[in-house]
Amino acid sequence: MKYEKLDAAAIDTLLTERRLWELARDGAAISRSFKFRDFGEAFAFMTRCALIAEKLDHHPEWFNVYNRVDIVLSTHAVSGLSALDFKMAEAIDRLTPAD
Numbered sequence: 001m002k003y004e005k006l007d008a009a010a011i012d013t014l015l016t017e018r019r020l021w022e023l024a025r026d027g028a029a030i031s032r033s034f035k036f037r038d039f040g041e042a043f044a045f046m047t048r049c050a051l052i053a054e055k056l057d058h059h060p061e062w063f064n065v066y067n068r069v070d071i072v073l074s075t076h077a078v079s080g081l082s083a084l085d086f087k088m089a090e091a092i093d094r095l096t097p098a099d
């Protein structure tokens, strides 16, 4: 397996570098919500996320309504979090100004 399941201590450490994300699903995922001016901006953001997802071969679970995008990251192959989720979160954070 290329990416292994992270333990709670490793997750805690990585979360300190990813302040805008929070643990979800009992520690099996991380999540962050985004708000944009309108649907066009939200969808443009999702398009950029999709390109990252394809590049990393790691795909978000997400929900969009109008200007809101909720993202949940989890590694299905390990039924929990792997380093790839944090790599993806970091890349997504770089798309948006810190809010």
Ligand SMILES: C[C@H](O)[C@H](O)[C@H]1CNC2=NC(N)=NC(=O)C2=N1
Pocket (backbone or CB within 6 Å): 057, 058, 059, 060, 073, 074, 075, 076, 077, 078
């Ligand atoms: C075959 C392919 O590499 C796998 O199915 C990838 C695709 N994208 C993925 N995305 C996520 N979030 N978790 C996975 O385990 C995963 N696996």
